[in-house]
Amino acid sequence: MRSGMIRQALRRNPWAFLGPGATQALAAALVTIGLCALASLDGAPLTAAQRATMTEQGVADIGVLFLVASIYLSILIVGVTMSTAIADQARDLALFRTVGATPARVRRAIAAQAALVAVPATIAGVPLGLLFGYWWVQGLVGHGIVPGEVTFRVHGGTVPIAFAVTIGTSLFGAMIAAIRPARLRPAVALAEAAAGSRSGRVRTPLGLLLVGGGLALSVVISGLDAETADNAGLFVMLAMCFGTGMLGPVLLRMAAPVARLFGPVGRVAADNVVARSRSLSGALVPLTLAVGFAAFTIVLGSTTEHVTGVAMTAADRWLTYAGTGVYALYAAIAAVNTLITVMQGRRRDPAVLRLVGATRGHTLRVVICEALVVTATALAAGSVVAAATLLPLLHTALGTWLPWVPPPFLAGGIIGTAALVVAGLALPAAAMLRHPPIEAIG
Amino acid sequence: MESVISMTSVSRRYPRGVVALRDVSLDVPAGQFVAVMGATGSGKSTLLHCAAGLDLPTGGQVRLAGHDLTTMGEAQRTRLRRDHAGFVFQAYNLLSELSVRQNVALPFRLGGPRRHTVDEVLAQVGLAGFGKRPVGELSGGQRQRVAIARALVTAPAVVFADEPTGALDPTTGGRILALLRAAADRDGAAVLMVTHDPAAAAWSDRLVLLHDGEIAHDGPAPAAAEIADRLRGVSAVAA
Numbered sequence: 237m238r239s240g241m242i243r244q245a246l247r248r249n250p251w252a253f254l255g256p257g258a259t260q261a262l263a264a265a266l267v268t269i270g271l272c273a274l275a276s277l278d279g280a281p282l283t284a285a286q287r288a289t290m291t292e293q294g295v296a297d298i299g300v301l302f303l304v305a306s307i308y309l310s311i312l313i314v315g316v317t318m319s320t321a322i323a324d325q326a327r328d329l330a331l332f333r334t335v336g337a338t339p340a341r342v343r344r345a346i347a348a349q350a351a352l353v354a355v356p357a358t359i360a361g362v363p364l365g366l367l368f369g370y371w372w373v374q375g376l377v378g379h380g381i382v383p384g385e386v387t388f389r390v391h392g393g394t395v396p397i398a399f400a401v402t403i404g405t406s407l408f409g410a411m412i413a414a415i416r417p418a419r420l421r422p423a424v425a426l427a428e429a430a431a432g433s434r435s436g437r438v439r440t441p442l443g444l445l446l447v448g449g450g451l452a453l454s455v456v457i458s459g460l461d462a463e464t465a466d467n468a469g470l471f472v473m474l475a476m477c478f479g480t481g482m483l484g485p486v487l488l489r490m491a492a493p494v495a496r497l498f499g500p501v502g503r504v505a506a507d508n509v510v511a512r513s514r515s516l517s518g519a520l521v522p523l524t525l526a527v528g529f530a531a532f533t534i535v536l537g538s539t540t541e542h543v544t545g546v547a548m549t550a551a552d553r554w555l556t557y558a559g560t561g562v563y564a565l566y567a568a569i570a571a572v573n574t575l576i577t578v579m580q581g582r583r584r585d586p587a588v589l590r591l592v593g594a595t596r597g598h599t600l601r602v603v604i605c606e607a608l609v610v611t612a613t614a615l616a617a618g619s620v621v622a623a624a625t626l627l628p629l630l631h632t633a634l635g636t637w638l639p640w641v642p643p644p645f646l647a648g649g650i651i652g653t654a655a656l657v658v659a660g661l662a663l664p665a666a667a668m669l670r671h672p673p674i675e676a677i678g
Numbered sequence: 679m680e681s682v683i684s685m686t687s688v689s690r691r692y693p694r695g696v697v698a699l700r701d702v703s704l705d706v707p708a709g710q711f712v713a714v715m716g717a718t719g720s721g722k723s724t725l726l727h728c729a730a731g732l733d734l735p736t737g738g739q740v741r742l743a744g745h746d747l748t749t750m751g752e753a754q755r756t757r758l759r760r761d762h763a764g765f766v767f768q769a770y771n772l773l774s775e776l777s778v779r780q781n782v783a784l785p786f787r788l789g790g791p792r793r794h795t796v797d798e799v800l801a802q803v804g805l806a807g808f809g810k811r812p813v814g815e816l817s818g819g820q821r822q823r824v825a826i827a828r829a830l831v832t833a834p835a836v837v838f839a840d841e842p843t844g845a846l847d848p849t850t851g852g853r854i855l856a857l858l859r860a861a862a863d864r865d866g867a868a869v870l871m872v873t874h875d876p877a878a879a880a881w882s883d884r885l886v887l888l889h890d891g892e893i894a895h896d897g898p899a900p901a902a903a904e905i906a907d908r909l910r911g912v913s914a915v916a917a
Binding site: 240243244247248328331332333334335336337338339340341419421422423424426 | 724727732733734752753756757759760761765771773774775776780784785787788789790828
């Protein structure tokens with residue numbers, strides 16, 4: 237394929253591929269960690285009694301759990317970052333469609349980009365995963381979670397499986413992102429490239445259906461026994477995560493008016509959030525995931541301690557925090573990448589603000605205000621996801637509806653999320669503001 | 679001989695009830711240069727988009743180079759456009775990261791007919807020797823000439839131009855219009871140009887004035903001053 241479509245896409249805004257590249261590298265690393273944990277536990281010279289104890293304590297299939305969670309997370313997060321990268325090309329794709337690229341051809345070019353990005357990302361991610369995997373297995377042994385006979389082993393299928401997961405998730409995300417630009421009539425695509433696209437007619441109802449289904453399931457399992465509720469909890473979480481992901485633009489548009497309370501700067505920021513709700517929701521999804529997932533695991537542990545009065549063992553604590561930490565870090569990196577891509581894609585906006593008379597400080601305050609709207613929305617949506625998953629489990633297992641949130645976690649979560657979003661939006665904006673505005677316009 | 683563009687009772691109505699075109703019929707033979715004018719919102723861009731198959735009318739029929747666009751699928755319509763139509767836009771719409779040559783060669787890299795070489799069309803638009811230059815380095819007038827070279831490289835039956843001189847000064851714009859004029863006279867292409875500049879419209883053979891989605895005037899193009907008067911006349915009806 238020598239049409240130049242791929243070259244144009246990769247060269248025009250290389251930053252746009254930072255997000256998919258970084259998240260795919262991390263997906264490859266997570267899959268490698270899971271596979272190596274699996275191989276290390278399976279391959280260790282353990283007695284039947286030791287294995288029975290591990291199964292009883294629920295650590296025998298820790299590798300499988302980690303692997304499955306990593307793949308689910310990768311589908312969502314790689315998909316989101318890939319679609320942000322594709323959305324960034326709307327104008328070029330509209331032009332290709334006008335001068336004679338058929339919808340199928342546009343889809344093929346987008347698929348090729350996805351695969352091209354996945355290859356170097358995987359090559360970078362697998363060694364990283366081996367390093368983290370080694371550290372994790374050492375940690376499991378060091379904290380006495382698994383017997384001392386367990387040593388770090390590399391799974392034989394690591395490289396092919398990592399490639400399959402990254403290329404697979406990348407293609408999946410890209411193909412979903414390609415539906416719209418490939419199918420649109422060029423006249424509509426050209427107009428949208430100039431004015432920004434309207435929200436989907438399928439996306440919002442589907443999001444409502446998923447969130448509604450998740451909440452309904454959450455209510456239903458509250459009345460069942462603890463074990464069933466425990467098993468069904470995963471589905472509540474998945475439905476809520478995918479659902480809030482689809483509702484992202486709507487949620488941001490609902491949250492934006494809050495910014496208007498903060499004077500003229502807030503009003504400009506609110507308008508920007510509404511106008512960019514679709515692209516900003518690409519950052520909202522991983523943030524919501526990180527907040528929801530971290531809140532769920534940590535509050536589950538803390539409430540159990542609070543209600544039963546029995547402190548978690550050091551080993552349990554380590555397991556919870558190491559796993560949650562890795563996932564939250566992954567989602568956080570995805571969110572920052574997406575925010576940087578969004579900011580790069582709209583470099584004209586701060587320049588236009590300055591040309592009509594805003595100072596640098598003023599412009600930066602607008603961007604920070606936008607960042608805070610995104611943060612607040614992510615915290616609220618993440619809390620709802622966590623609550624829907626958590627409350628039935630607390631009720632069935634502990635007989636309480638009241639979660640116990642440790643204040644340091646609450647404060648840390650809010651400050652951490654805000655810091656991430658501000659870093660992702662305001663730092664690139666500050667860098668752009670160092671150049672004369674007319675350069676960005678020309 | 680059949681017209682290159684043939685629109686019969688074409689209407690385009692948008693979902694919220696806005697009517698951009700109502701019952702418009704327009705036939706353009708080969709070698710004719712048509713200027714479409716009208717106030718902002720009169721439907722001129724919609725007319726061009728529907729004639730080119732970039733958009734579909736909600737009523738009526740559009741034939742391009744003998745094929746009925748309204749019954750085709752998206753991919754079929756795309757190939758028809760690729761093989762028989764060239765496009766020039768106000769915002770140039772070139773690919774910023776590719777060279778002049780790569781931009782001009784785009785239609786046949788996408789499978790279009792190779793009826794001219796890139797060097798031939800670059801020479802025609804006065805850009806011989808510019809092939810290797812990145813388009814990012816060119817001036818506005820040069821970029822628009824690259825866009826015209828790209829439009830002409832497949833020797834299309836029709837060239838669609840949407841405000842091609844909108845971003846250019848009168849002298850530079852004049853060179854662009856001369857190239858479109860030559861596409862009609864020398865190559866026998868039908869040229870359909872949307873503009874709101876009377877001086878640009880004066881280069882055409884035929885003037886179509888749109889008002890509120892309907893054709894208010896259709897006749898031979900007079901001189902620029904008279905075009906400006908007619909345009910004011912039509913707009914006055916609107917006001």
